[in-house]
Amino acid sequence: MISPIEMTNSISQYLQDPFLRRLYDDIRAVGPIRPIQVDITHVCNLRCDGCYFFSEQLDQHKAPKDEAMFDGFIAQELGRGTNFVTVLGGEPSLMLGRLKKIYDTFSMIVVTNGVRRIPYEGFETMPIAVSVWGDHATDTRLRGNGKVDVFAKGLKNYKDDPRVTWYYTTTPGNVHEIESVVSQIIDNGNYVGFNFYGDIAHIGGDVDHRRGFGQVRREIDRMIERYPDKILISSYINQVITTGKLFDDRWGFDVCCSLSNNIAKNQERFQNGKPYLPHFRAYNPDLTTTRACCRSDAWDCENCYDSWAHLTWIMLNVEQHLGSKEDFTNWLTTTYMFHLASRIGDYESAIKLLPEIHRRLSYLREREHGADDQLADIADLVLEAL
Numbered sequence: 001m002i003s004p005i006e007m008t009n010s011i012s013q014y015l016q017d018p019f020l021r022r023l024y025d026d027i028r029a030v031g032p033i034r035p036i037q038v039d040i041t042h043v044c045n046l047r048c049d050g051c052y053f054f055s056e057q058l059d060q061h062k063a064p065k066d067e068a069m070f071d072g073f074i075a076q077e078l079g080r081g082t083n084f085v086t087v088l089g090g091e092p093s094l095m096l097g098r099l100k101k102i103y104d105t106f107s108m109i110v111v112t113n114g115v116r117r118i119p120y121e122g123f124e125t126m127p128i129a130v131s132v133w134g135d136h137a138t139d140t141r142l143r144g145n146g147k148v149d150v151f152a153k154g155l156k157n158y159k160d161d162p163r164v165t166w167y168y169t170t171t172p173g174n175v176h177e178i179e180s181v182v183s184q185i186i187d188n189g190n191y192v193g194f195n196f197y198g199d200i201a202h203i204g205g206d207v208d209h210r211r212g213f214g215q216v217r218r219e220i221d222r223m224i225e226r227y228p229d230k231i232l233i234s235s236y237i238n239q240v241i242t243t244g245k246l247f248d249d250r251w252g253f254d255v256c257c258s259l260s261n262n263i264a265k266n267q268e269r270f271q272n273g274k275p276y277l278p279h280f281r282a283y284n285p286d287l288t289t290t291r292a293c294c295r296s297d298a299w300d301c302e303n304c305y306d307s308w309a310h311l312t313w314i315m316l317n318v319e320q321h322l323g324s325k326e327d328f329t330n331w332l333t334t335t336y337m338f339h340l341a342s343r344i345g346d347y348e349s350a351i352k353l354l355p356e357i358h359r360r361l362s363y364l365r366e367r368e369h370g371a372d373d374q375l376a377d378i379a380d381l382v383l384e385a386l
C-alpha cells in the first residue's frame with residue numbers, strides 16, 4: 001500500500017502538467033459527492049425487452065401516493081447529507097412534479113426513455129440522459145414492442161436540446177448500427193454516452209452479452225476519434241467496462257462500490273478492504289426499501305455492465321492509478337467525465353475540454369489498434385501455414 005506522503009508526491013509530480021492541473025482543480029472545487037439512486041415511480045410507458053427493472057420485479061414496490069411522504073424522503077436524504085441523485089424508475093417523465101423537487105434540491109441526473117419530453121421551463125439546466133438501444137429497427141423491436149419507433153420520438157422531443165446526452169445501450173450483435181445511431185444523435189444537436197446491455201432475461205442472439213463487447217469497444221473508440229467533441233465516454237472507461245478488468249481486479253460483488261449501505265449482506269463486502277461508497281443507497285420506488293445494488297438484490301454481477309457502477313469503481317480506486325502519469329490521467333479524466341455527464345461544476349467551460357481529454361487517451365486506442373494488427377498478423381501466418 002502506498003503511503004500518504006508518496007501519494008501526495010506522485011500527484012504533485014503529475015500535476016505539473018497544466019491540463020491535468022486544470023482538471024484536478026475543477027474536481028477539487030466541487031468536493032466530495034454523496035450519491036444515491038432513486039426510482040421515482042414504479043410506472044413506465046414502455047416494456048423494453050429484458051429491462052432489469054421489470055425482470056427484477058422492482059415495479060412491485062409501489063411509489064407513495066402521498067406527497068407529504070415524498071417530501072419527507074427528500075428531507076431525510078438532505079439530513080443524511082446526500083448531494084447527488086440519479087433519478088430512474090419506471091419512467092421519470094411521468095412524475096414531473098417530483099422530478100422538479102429533486103432538481104431544485106440536489107445535483108442530479110435523470111434517465112428517461114425519451115417518449116415524453118421533459119419541459120424546458122423549470123428544468124433549464126437539468127442533465128437528461130435519453131435511452132436508446134439501437135438504430136430504428138432494433139430499437140423498435142427491443143423497446144417499442146415491434147411497433148413504436150421510440151428512438152425517433154426521442155430525437156424529435158430533444159432536437160437541439162443542450163441538456164441531453166443520449167445513453168446508448170449497445171448490444172454485441174448490432175455493432176454495425178453504432179455509427180448510424182451516433183451520427184443521428186449528433187446531427188440532432190445532442191451528446192452521446194454509452195451503456196452495455198446485460199441479457200438478464202436470457203433472450204440470446206444479437207443481445208447476448210456472453211458474445212462479448214470487444215467489437216463494440218473498438219467501434220466506440222472509432223466514434224471517439226471521429227466526434228471527440230461529442231462523445232461522453234472515454235476510451236479508458238470503455239475499456240474497463242467491456243473487459244471487466246481494473247488492474248488485477250475483476251468486476252464483481254467483491255469490488256463493486258455502488259452497494260446500498262443498509263443491506264445486511266453488503267456488510268461482508270465492506271469489510272474486504274476494497275473501496276466503496278459509504279453513503280450510497282439504491283431506493284426502490286416505495287422510497288422506503290433499498291435493493292442490494294443499482295440493479296437488483298441478486299448479487300449476480302456476471303451480467304452487469306452498468307456504466308455508472310463501473311465509473312464509480314474507477315473513481316474510488318484512485319490509489320491504484322498513481323503508479324504512472326498515464327494511469328493518473330486515466331483516473332482523472334474518468335472522474336472529469338462523470339462531472340461532465342452530470343453537469344457538476346462550471347459545465348459551460350468544462351465541456352470545451354472534452355476533445356483534449358480524448359486526445360490525451362489516444363494512446364489507449366493506438367494500443368488496441370496495435371493488438372488488432374498483431375492478431376491479424378498471427379491469423380495471416382496461420383493461414384499461410386495451412
Ligand SMILES: C[S@@+](CC[C@H](N)C(=O)[O-])C[C@H]1O[C@@H](n2cnc3c(N)ncnc32)[C@H](O)[C@@H]1O
Binds near residue numbers: 053091131197
Ligand atoms: C430501467 S430504465 C429507467 C429509466 C427510463 N424509463 C429509461 O428507459 O431510460 C434505466 C436505464 O437502464 C437501462 N437498462 C434497462 N435494462 C437494461 C439491461 N438489461 N441492460 C443494460 N441497460 C439496461 C435503460 O436503457 C435505461 O437507460
